[in-house]
Amino acid sequence: MRSWTDNLRFAFQPVINLTTGGVAGLEILARPESGDILAEARRQPELDLRLAVSAVRAAVRKETLLPLYVNVFAGTLADLGGLPSLHDAVREAGRLAWEVTIDIGPPYTHVPRQALLDAVSALRGQGFRICADGVGDGDLPLRLLVDLAPDLVKLDASLLARPAAVRAMRTLCDQLGALLSVEGVETEGQCSRARAAGAQLAQGELFAPPARLPAADVYVPPRSAEVMAMPPSGPSVREFVRPAALLPATASAAQVRALLTGAPDVSGVLLVDRSGVPVRSVHRSRFLLSLSGRYGHALYADRPAARLGDPPRTVGVNATAWEVLDVVAVGDRGRTSDDVAVVDEHGRCVGVVRLADLLRALAESRVEEAAGLNPLTRLPGSDAVTGEVDRRIAAGRAFALSWLDVDHFKQVNDGAGFAAGDELIRAIGRALQQAATGATRVGHIGGDDFLVLADPEALDPLACTVLDAPWSAGGRPVTLSLATVLCAPGSVADHRQAAACLAPLKKAAKALQGTGWVVGRAGAADHEVRRGSTRTPAPAG
Template identity: 40%
Template sequence: MWTAEGCALSNRGRVRTGSSALVRKLEPGVVRGDHALVAWFPADLEFAFQPLYSLHTGEAVAVEALAVPGEVAVGKMLLDARAAGRLAEADVELAVRAVLAEAPHATLLPLHINVTAVTVAAADALEPLRHALSQVARRPREIVLEIGAPFEDVTADALLSGMRRCRELGFRLAFDGIGTANLSWATLSRAPVELAKIDHALVRHAAEDVSTVAFLEALVSYAARRDLRLVAGDVETEGELAAVRRLGIRLVQGRLFTGSRPGRVTLPGTASGATPSFAVPRMQDMLRPAVTLPGTATCEQVRVALTRPHMPGAVVGLDDRGRPEWTIERDGFLLAVTGPYGHALYASRPAARLADKPRTVPADLGALQLLSTVARGAYPPGEDTLVVVDDLGRYQGLVLVPEVVHAMATVKIEQAATVNPLTRLPGTDAVAGEIERRLADSEPFAAAWLDIDSFKQVNDTAGLAVGDDLIRALGQALGELAGGLPKLRVSHVGGDDFLIVCGVDELTALADRVLEVPWRAGTTPVTVSLATLICTAGAVGSYREAAKLLAPLKKQAKSVPGSSWVNGWAGTAEAKVLRHGQR
């Protein structure tokens, strides 16, 4: 972020030294034609292109254009343009220069360009950018406009209107600097964005500050409900990466990946290129690029595209609305057109004659859903490459079925590592995270601790196997209860202890299920103790605090004869025995 006189301008004016990026110097005289701009910046301004990586596949899924710091004080020039009332003009010039500088790299990845809210509010000011895209054979849908500060220079209604116009022009939209930019949550909730980038000021503290973690957990929960993808920006250390992974954020970029070129990267902390989070990936998280051509392209145009160095092995033909009409795989196509008489037969003919019908999947489809669809035979055997489309049927990228299988297998393995082998219930982290999320959302809830009375005596008299059977039966009952109560989550802490979080209105159902059952260890009757704590906004600050408050309630419940229930209220010393002496 550039900050001066209270004005923060987005980071397109700077890329950090050592950042992993491809640098391109813009030659003089390239901004010309009917849409020429008054130059605010020197012609030799350089740009770097920093990849964004998926934590599911280890693949670069996009690149961001950043002006390289040097003698050119980009941030100062933007501030001068703002003072002169011409910020949008300077902003668009930077965007045009970024597009022209990126073109020779031909990464085929979506290009992220930083623009200010002022520019987006005046969406028609982007016409020179559209012209530049046509010059380099890029389409607006391949561009993600990262909207950044200053937000205070435009009204929310003007910004939202401009964003809708940008969407009509075909651009994809994102917000930059979440957590530090002067962007209201009301505007974020109404904006037609598909991605939001978390500022490094938050990422830096995600591994150590409880308040930051609580905020980010709430943001992750909001993003999941809204189908909004989050990016952790400027990740610099393995500790930051580990914190981001724990939060379930799937996209990252930053100095930690120094030296990487767009493509595959071995992410720190893993033996392979992929670093999946526990969240089940969706198709939009696993995109690979393809060469795209108009649906009317000839075989010769496809041949030229596929024989260029470092090009992907597939071509997708698109109609004038960006929807896939056909696909061509490299090996089979080149075999046909480079064989005897192949060029003469096919060169000038429509590529569609040698193409396959595209197998499409929606971008928001979950990996597990895809694998279930494949297993049901919805796609021909051996169909490994699928075309991902948005809700309007427009091309987004390719996904490889073997990579989806690998990602899901890794997620399941990591999930299994956290599951108690006796009850198949998750460990403490599952409920701890749920408690933190509900605290961040200021959502009233009840935390509960359940265990078996005198369990050591059960083991000593009935045997370990019988004790295991009892724990397994109690875990099964809690699991079945969770299936019927939408707010209830269960974890098996270990031994005979279970930690539960639920809605306040679900407490009675929980107590009925665990207290009114005649539990037995073999033929010996046993009792259980239930301690619950009602938590409201401001009464509890963290999971650790809730667990600490539960401990004396559990001790009191175990002192009551028979199966018992003791309830407390966070923020008060009050505790009440609600049931006791039950079988």
């Protein structure tokens, strides 16, 4: 009698890291030669579970070391709970649970909410990672998505036609501590839009179609210049995470050697304890050099590989690329090429980052940043500040946007000379930079105009530092005008609207006598004068 598995095959589609261009994992897709077994699995939870177990075993037969994405319907989880047989299959295959992400797929309608959340909690307790699949083209309620708190959210590529929705989902993912992926990417334009909207991962025919064998080569379009620009605080380490080669802490040197010789792209192996916490780091070159020496194989092959390892270097998933460089810079210079382990809040390894990936991305960001600097003050232009304004608006953060300039600057130049005027502008730029703290951003728009973005609570100290200084050019006293608009979450749609709110405030500040400062709120008609006084009209006649 023929089994339901006789006409079932599995295909593998790579999930691509859009920052590094590397393969972050493999989604395993059931491909029946006849019939619609997936429709049956949607109705029969036991069949769906057997498909998931078979998918793991199929991956083992292909001897892939990449992390796996296994599909399970939401209804299956609600009916069967934590899927202990899947956990058993992963363990029997010699894989670790945190190397497997459970892709929870729709439909969610009529699925008992609490039963689903309890099942997800059980899976997390076993070490599995959780993905919410089909978001944007399915029936997953936003409230349930937040309650699931997935490690990964997969959006359908059709949403790329609505970039605001993708950016909003990226903001939500940042709040949840999740990565954002787009599936079904078929064109370079879609890939570019996915990057621009903030997606970190993607999959689709553009990179590699599903295939019986895990893809060895994938096509990833080059990053465009507008996508490479990064916030001054540095890109998140999440954007550079690669799959980690993991073995138990008790692994022998022979086991590590077998892994390394069978996977030439693996630069090192992390030895982890039962909880997935890295305990030793084995560097490829140093390890193989030890074994290749005289008597090396005889001395080490059957002994614990930990003896040939080093203490692991680790960073949290919320670290920035600059923080990773700080970790690499500390300690033995001979270990600068070692992978850095990225760990979650429990200390479990979720992947590694390579120094080369970080340096490449940071160098690109610095080139783009340098190209936009004002040659007089070496401050960034308006694009850097307005881009950060849009990021804060998308994140729902309050902010204060200010415009500062010199009163009657043309007269200053005409009276004191352009060299004195240039030195005044440089001095104001230096003062703004020195007064800027934390998340404050300073831009030089051109001429005597500066743009300042700050948190509302950081505004007063900065303004006082700059406005209280005795400014002069060529011995002539100079006054400044400062206009500030306070933007609460949801009060403006983008940086253009914020700038429009700022324009009448600048006009009001310029109408004051002496150094003036005017503060208003987005959407409000009135404003507050914090410095300066109203000009007295000249007497008639």
